[in-house]
Amino acid sequence: ARVLMFFVYFLLILMFCIKTSVAYFNYVRFVLLFPLPSFRRLYLLLGLSCLIAITFVAFAAGFDSNPRFDITRIYAKKICWFTRSVLHYFITIPIGISLLLNIIMFVFVVRRLIHHLRYSTTRHQSFDRMKRCVLVLLASCITQGFGWIFGLVIAFTADETTAKVFSWFFVICNGLEGVWALLLYIFVRQLRMDEQKRLIAAEELSKTTKSSSIR
Numbered sequence: 001a002r003v004l005m006f007f008v009y010f011l012l013i014l015m016f017c018i019k020t021s022v023a024y025f026n027y028v029r030f031v032l033l034f035p036l037p038s039f040r041r042l043y044l045l046l047g048l049s050c051l052i053a054i055t056f057v058a059f060a061a062g063f064d065s066n067p068r069f070d071i072t073r074i075y076a077k078k079i080c081w082f083t084r085s086v087l088h089y090f091i092t093i094p095i096g097i098s099l100l101l102n103i104i105m106f107v108f109v110v111r112r113l114i115h116h117l118r119y120s121t122t123r124h125q126s127f128d129r130m131k132r133c134v135l136v137l138l139a140s141c142i143t144q145g146f147g148w149i150f151g152l153v154i155a156f157t158a159d160e161t162t163a164k165v166f167s168w169f170f171v172i173c174n175g176l177e178g179v180w181a182l183l184l185y186i187f188v189r190q191l192r193m194d195e196q197k198r199l200i201a202a203e204e205l206s207k208t209t210k211s212s213s214i215r
């Protein structure tokens with residue numbers, strides 16, 4: 001049970017570190033603009049995220065090896081998890097810091113994207129679909145962020161009924177990630193199909209022009 005618990009904890013911290021790394025990469029790419037960041041920086045950030053997650057798990061496992069600290073507990077018919085007295089140190093604080101950084105960078109990126117979409121003069125069909133992709137991504141970021149805010153509130157809630165209500169909000173918001181991913185896939189596929197149609201039309205036009213010039 002404790003091995004499963006530390007594995008879940010590793011994936012949890014890794015997920016938030018990766019989200020923060022991707023958010024920072026998008027901030028540099030869409031807000032700072034120049035010079036454009038290389039994907040090598042993103043790979044380094046992802047590697048650093050994995051290292052941070054391993055460090056958190058190592059600290060938690062080290063403290064858990066000493067029974068005097070009493071940081072984990074096996075609950076009846078549930079998985080092993082942190083005790084309420086140390087939950088904030090290992091869960092609430094790191095996730096709260098990650099959410100704060102993500103919200104700040106999210107605001108800057110949204111302002112830049114909205115400004116670009118508002119003042120762009122392009123009225124092509126592919127541009128409209130690109131705007132839909134942006135809206136889907138923004139909706140996904142919002143629901144994921146609010147979902148985990150509900151998750152953090154559950155740790156402070158003493159009333160069982162209130163905790164269940166927040167738990168349902170938490171599950172619904174995080175469950176929407178698959179819906180947003182499916183919608184994004186549909187829009188991206190439509191964009192690719194538009195690009196292929198334009199390439200085919202350009203090739204046919206070039207062939208027609210060459211044949212007419214030869215004649």
